[in-house]
Structure formats: structure tokens, C-alpha cells
Amino acid sequence: MRKHSFTVITRSLALGGLLLAVPCLAQGPLAGAAGAPESSSTHDARMKWWREARFGMFVHWGLYSGLAGTWEGKPAGTSGGMEWIQNIVKADTDTYARAAVPKFRPKPGFAREWARLAKAAGCSYVVFTTKHHEGFALHNSRVGDFDAGSILQRDLVKEIVTALRAEGLRVGFYHSVIDWHHDQYDYSLSQQLPHPLHGKPSPNGVRDHSRYLKYLHAQAEELVTGYGRVDVLWWDYSAQDFQGDEAWRATELMNLVRKHQPAVIMNNRLFRTPEAGWKSMGTDGFVGTLDWRYGDFITPEQHIPDTGMPGVDWETCMTMNTTWGYSEHDRQWKTSDTLIRNLVDIASKGGNYLLNIGPQGDGSVPTESVAALHAVGDWMKGHRESIVGTMASPVPKPAWGRITARERKGVTTLFLHVFDWPANGQLTLAGVPNPIRKARLLGGGKVTADSRHGIITITGLAQAPNPVDSVIALTLDGPLVRQPGVDRP
Numbered sequence: 001m002r003k004h005s006f007t008v009i010t011r012s013l014a015l016g017g018l019l020l021a022v023p024c025l026a027q028g029p030l031a032g033a034a035g036a037p038e039s040s041s042t043h044d045a046r047m048k049w050w051r052e053a054r055f056g057m058f059v060h061w062g063l064y065s066g067l068a069g070t071w072e073g074k075p076a077g078t079s080g081g082m083e084w085i086q087n088i089v090k091a092d093t094d095t096y097a098r099a100a101v102p103k104f105r106p107k108p109g110f111a112r113e114w115a116r117l118a119k120a121a122g123c124s125y126v127v128f129t130t131k132h133h134e135g136f137a138l139h140n141s142r143v144g145d146f147d148a149g150s151i152l153q154r155d156l157v158k159e160i161v162t163a164l165r166a167e168g169l170r171v172g173f174y175h176s177v178i179d180w181h182h183d184q185y186d187y188s189l190s191q192q193l194p195h196p197l198h199g200k201p202s203p204n205g206v207r208d209h210s211r212y213l214k215y216l217h218a219q220a221e222e223l224v225t226g227y228g229r230v231d232v233l234w235w236d237y238s239a240q241d242f243q244g245d246e247a248w249r250a251t252e253l254m255n256l257v258r259k260h261q262p263a264v265i266m267n268n269r270l271f272r273t274p275e276a277g278w279k280s281m282g283t284d285g286f287v288g289t290l291d292w293r294y295g296d297f298i299t300p301e302q303h304i305p306d307t308g309m310p311g312v313d314w315e316t317c318m319t320m321n322t323t324w325g326y327s328e329h330d331r332q333w334k335t336s337d338t339l340i341r342n343l344v345d346i347a348s349k350g351g352n353y354l355l356n357i358g359p360q361g362d363g364s365v366p367t368e369s370v371a372a373l374h375a376v377g378d379w380m381k382g383h384r385e386s387i388v389g390t391m392a393s394p395v396p397k398p399a400w401g402r403i404t405a406r407e408r409k410g411v412t413t414l415f416l417h418v419f420d421w422p423a424n425g426q427l428t429l430a431g432v433p434n435p436i437r438k439a440r441l442l443g444g445g446k447v448t449a450d451s452r453h454g455i456i457t458i459t460g461l462a463q464a465p466n467p468v469d470s471v472i473a474l475t476l477d478g479p480l481v482r483q484p485g486v487d488r489p
């Protein structure tokens with residue numbers, strides 16, 4: 001159950017008979033032109049492509065990418081987020097820009113490489129940093145001078161969006177509300193949010209945070225008006241002591257974005273309250289509900305929730321090594337087998353996987369990431385239907401792997417993802433009462449399925465056809481019946 005709020009109920013009543021006329025009135029952002037709350041059906045329609053997509057590519061790229069985790073010839077660290085290097089070395093923005101700008105030299109055609117890579121990997125959407133905490137904007141901004149237009153005479157957002165669209169990919173903008181460049185961003189207002197000057201007096205005297213907010217809103221408006229359709233806005237981020245309307249004029253910001261992009265899907269990071277799904281200052285806590293006025297989905301970072309997040313939309317974002325922004329010192333690469341199984345694990349719990357690349361200062365993607373994404377794509381080619389357009393497993397995860405599900409016209413398909421092929425060659429599955437229509441191995445191969453005493457047994461294969469994840473599609477009569485606690489929206 002999602003929470004209802006008094007404001008919204010009052011609004012619904014003010015609309016007279018509408019509450020009776022629309023059976024599924026839920027709380028939500030004030031999305032309608034007349035300020036009417038969004039209905040569940042409108043919300044579902046807006047979320048449809050995203051829920052089906054299951055797999056997206058994240059891109060962290062900015063001035064930090066050229067620094068590559070190195071400051072004054074020494075590693076700023078060998079693990080962790082090097083997009084934070086300015087904060088790690090406590091550089092003021094001028095010192096930082098002087099070191100970083102000369103190393104940020106986007107090569108021609110870099111964006112096409114990203115887009116082709118995302119496509120080859122089987123991603124449906126790409127979310128990239130339009131501005132990270134460092135404050136450097138990748139578009140050509142009329143309201144500032146710390147942007148690609150002013151400094152490189154290029155509009156990198158335009159280049160990236162054009163390339164993504166050419167590959168038929170959905171477009172997402174990551175945008176940091178934290179800003180280490182703007183001279184009116186008042187870092188003294190939060191003890192919890194990072195800033196290179198944290199704890200030090202402001203070098204330019206008292207700051208007027210409302211002036212920063214004007215700039216933040218103006219740049220956001222440029223981004224949602226200058227580049228065609230924007231499918232996702234990925235805000236980052238708030239703290240318990242500084243969040244929401246007070247910190248960012250967040251409701252107004254979301255409404256501004258929705259005015260220009262009515263179908264946009266936004267995350268919940270402009271806020272940091274239980275109503276917005278947050279439990280603590282970590283990204284692992286989750287309260288079980290999300291009021292859509294604060295965002296459409298929850299953002300677990302670098303971890304996969306044990307049993308998913310029943311009843312809400314969520315997306316796990318994850319690095320391939322340990323940093324978001326490129327670092328020449330980070331060699332802790334995950335194997336492509338791990339990435340594939342993570343994707344399957346997440347899909348089996350009803351979530352999305354947003355997998356990060358950190359291109360270098362010239363825009364080229366580390367060879368390790370390219371190889372891994374191609375391996376994921378190779379697996380996806382033969383198994384796409386078991387991921388894209390599927391829903392969470394209706395039953396808890398089996399010992400041998402994971403399950404994703406699909407229901408169409410009263411016919412249910414369970415995709416049995418086998419990570420560990422049983423030694424006796426017999427795969428068993430309990431808790432699924434539907435009669436079996438047929439079973440087939442994705443990629444070709446004969447298997448037999450039998451149901452006896454409520455247990456389905458699949459035989460016919462002595463060994464795993466795919467060492468990472470072999471998938472058996474099990475078609476069943478009747479609708480998908482879920483066991484309690486393993487639901488999704």
C-alpha cells in the first residue's frame with residue numbers, strides 16, 4: 001500500500017465528483033495541468049517502458065575523468081569514487097579547474113562509441129552525468145560559464161543525446177544538485193553533504209543559497225527544453241539535514257521539469273525522508289513505500305536488495321570496478337559472469353540494473369568495460385526475452401538460481417535461470433500450481449517438464465548448456481499467481 005496524504009485527498013475532494021469517477025486515484029506528483037494527482041493507471045502507463053527495460057547504462061563523465069584519480073602526480077586513492085577527487089584533495093574550484101580542464105579533451109565521435117556499446121550490451125536506456133558535484137555542466141549553458149559551451153565551445157549533451165537517439169536508446173540525465181563550483185552554493189547549510197571547503201569559512205563572504213537555486217533551476221530548464229524528449233531525470237543527492245523544498249525548492253523543480261517533460265521518470269534523491277522511501281543516510285535502508293510526489297523510483301547504490309522492494313519501483317546502480325568516474329588506479333574489475341548474474345538477480349526481484357562506465361577524459365571507454373559489456377551483450381542476445389519485459393519471480397529464489405516471469409493473455413511464462421546446474425541433472429521447482437504447457441531451453445535444446453504433487457521437475461539435460469546462466473522457459477496455463485511478499489507494482 002502506498003501512503004495517502006491529506007493534501008492530495010483534499011485536492012481530490014476539491015475536484016468534486018472526480019474521486020468517484022476515477023476508481024484508482026492514488027497520491028502522486030501534481031502531474032496534471034490542473035494540478036490533479038496522477039492516477040495509478042496514468043502512473044503505470046508512464047512507468048511502462050522503464051519497467052520493461054530492466055537494463056540501463058550509467059555514465060559518469062566530467063572534468064574528473066581527465067584527472068583519472070591522479071592529483072599532482074600521485075594517486076588520490078586506489079578505490080572508491082574518483083569523481084569526488086576535488087573533495088578528496090580539498091581543492092577550491094579554480095585550482096581544480098586549472099588542473100582538470102586541460103585534461104578533458106573529448107575526441108570526435110566519442111558519444112557514438114558509448115551509444116553503440118550500450119546497444120551491444122542490451123541496454124534500453126542510458127543515464128549520463130549532465131553535471132556532477134564538481135559543477136561542470138556538459139551542455140552549452142546561457143546561465144553560467146562553467147560548462148562545455150563556455151570552455152570547449154561544444155555542447156556535449158547535444159552530442160550524447162543525438163548519438164543515443166540514433167541507436168534507439170532512451171535518454172536519462174543525471175544532474176547533481178550538490179555543486180562545488182557555484183559561489184552562492186551555501187555549503188554551511190549541511191553538515192552531511194560533501195564540499196571541498198566544508199568546515200572552512202566561505203572565501204567570498206556570506207553566500208545567498210537562493211541565488212544558487214535560481215541557477216540550478218535555470219540549468220535544469222535548459223536541459224529539459226533544449227534536447228528533445230528526456231526519459232529519465234536522475235537527481236543526486238540530499239541529506240537528512242538538507243533536502244527537499246528547503247534545500248533545492250525540490251517540488252517546484254520537479255514541477256518545472258514535468259511542465260516540459262510530462263512523461264519523464266524521476267528518482268527520489270531530491271528528498272531524504274521516509275515519505276520519499278529513505279530510512280537513513282545509507283542507500284540500503286528502505287521503508288517499503290514511496291509517495292510519488294517525491295519521485296518514481298528508489299535508488300539502491302552498489303547493492304542488490306535481498307528480496308527486492310515489493311510494491312515500489314527500484315533501480316540498483318553499480319560500478320564495474322569501485323569508482324564511478326574514471327581512475328587509472330582502480331583495477332578491481334567485476335567479471336562479466338558477475339555482471340550477468342547481477343542483472344538476472346535484479347530482474348528476478350523486479351528491479352532495474354543501471355551499470356556504470358567511467359570514460360576517460362577523451363571520452364574513450366576503458367577496455368575492461370568494453371569487453372565486459374560485450375560479454376553481457378553476447379549472453380543477452382540469446383536470452384533477452386528472459387530479462388526485458390519480465391517481472392519479479394512469483395516464488396522465492398530457488399537454490400539453483402533465479403526466476404523471472406511474464407504473463408500474457410492468461411498464459412504465464414517462467415524463465416528458470418540456472419546458475420548452478422544440479423549434479424543429478426534434475427531441476428525442481430515448488431510452489432507453482434499452474435498446469436504445464438511446455439518447456440524449452442533458450443538457444444535450442446530439448447527438455448522435459450513434469451508436475452507431480454505440486455513439484456515441477458525438469459529433466460533432459462545432464463550438463464549446463466551455459467556456464468553462467470542457462471535459461472529454461474516454462475510455459476504454464478493460467479495467470480501468474482504470486483506468493484505473498486514477492487510482489488511488484
Ligand code: JFZ
Pocket residue numbers: 081083084236237281282283301317324
Ligand atoms: C552519489 C555520488 O556522490 C556519487 O559520486 C555517484 O554519482 C553516485 C551514483 O551517487 O553517491 C552517493 C549518494 C548518496 C549516498 C551514497 C552515495 N547516500 O546517500 O548514501
